[in-house]
Amino acid sequence: MKDNAKISSAVIKRLPRYRRYLSDLQKKNVDRISSNELSNLIGYTASQIRQDLNNFGGFGQQGYGYNIQSLYNEISSILGLDKDYKMVIVGTGNLGQAIANYTHYYKSGFMVSAMFDVNPKLIGLRINDIEVLDYERLEEFMQDNSVDIGIVCTNKDSAQEVVDKLCAGGVRGIWNFAPTDLQLPEGVALENVHLSDSLHSLAYYINRNSQMKDQD
Amino acid sequence: MKDNAKISSAVIKRLPRYRRYLSDLQKKNVDRISSNELSNLIGYTASQIRQDLNNFGGFGQQGYGYNIQSLYNEISSILGLDKDYKMVIVGTGNLGQAIANYTHYYKSGFMVSAMFDVNPKLIGLRINDIEVLDYERLEEFMQDNSVDIGIVCTNKDSAQEVVDKLCAGGVRGIWNFAPTDLQLPEGVALENVHLSDSLHSLAYYINRNSQMKDQD
CATH class of the missing domain: 1.10.10.10 (Winged helix-like DNA-binding domain superfamily/Winged helix DNA-binding domain)
Structure with missing residues (x-):
């Protein structure tokens, strides 16, 4: 190889x-x-x-x-898929829950260790037997546990602060769903899923196809 | 231009x-x-x-x-963002709901007209004032309404059947979240969000970074 x-x-x-x-x-x-x-x-x-x-x-x-x-x-x-990865999800609205379910049913080496939110309505909720914890406890959790991947499902404005805490806590990679670009320390991998970028590309191709039809 | x-x-x-x-x-x-x-x-x-x-x-x-x-x-x-787009979401589990909320709060020209599911627990649910309809009614809905974009949040095995119905119903683009590659008629635009592909790329970069550290 x-x-x-x-x-x-x-x-x-x-x-x-x-x-x-x-x-x-x-x-x-x-x-x-x-x-x-x-x-x-x-x-x-x-x-x-x-x-x-x-x-x-x-x-x-x-x-x-x-x-x-x-x-x-x-x-x-x-790809490193013969290894296991411990992950935490920050932001457990619908998207965070969808990601939790996705990785759960997907039955791979990617395991959610904990989920965090600031919303009192979500704190305490159990998703696939993982309790949603108060975001205040993130730093403590990161000190006590080894976490490989931090998944960011917060809004745009909170994302960088969350990422700073995750990186300080020793994650090796960030999977970012917040619609913003993040600053990461060297050596931490980043993968963005920018939904709006994807939807906007789709809009472009829809219109280009229509234009091409009009020209026929 | x-x-x-x-x-x-x-x-x-x-x-x-x-x-x-x-x-x-x-x-x-x-x-x-x-x-x-x-x-x-x-x-x-x-x-x-x-x-x-x-x-x-x-x-x-x-x-x-x-x-x-x-x-x-x-x-x-x-990009065509000066226009409006009517969308339907098929599959309204957490991911479908997350997408519905996302496009709702995002306040752009992308509007969800209807949502569909096969799960009786979800049918009748209202998400941002849009009722989740029985998937059986998709074809009828597509006949009666003009829909630009079909959003596929189903599992892998149902995705192609759903897409066939959406395309027959006249959509101009498919936004696909199902972890599979789809066959579309010519002239229909496709944008995939393959979450597993993204997570697997992240795993690769995490391991490459670790390897590079080991070599230092």
């Missing part, structure tokens, strides 16, 4: 998608697949796929294809 | 982010900004910014900077 640090971020973005398709194929008891077949399925070109998968050793054998199980395992390991 | 159809998808992906920063600047009553100042704020290089904004006419004047209000308006118009 090549040094992971050298795989480009574009390839990394595609790996979870490969993994999803490989998982579906495993469920259908398919053992091997060629880059051409994979291309028909995923929609990347076969040459793109070969290039991507070559980044970490290349499991394809000419005329024989990829072994789905080993490719799946290798991608999982590159 | 140049033909929108020719702006690359990479630029389109960046426009909502520009718009967010311009909106913040407007709130701080800033009138003009240079590409260098914008670069410090957003984190793209000044040359990237000039190149991006040149795509649609370029509002920057040498030594004078960009007029924030006109740039904001122009980007909004390119």
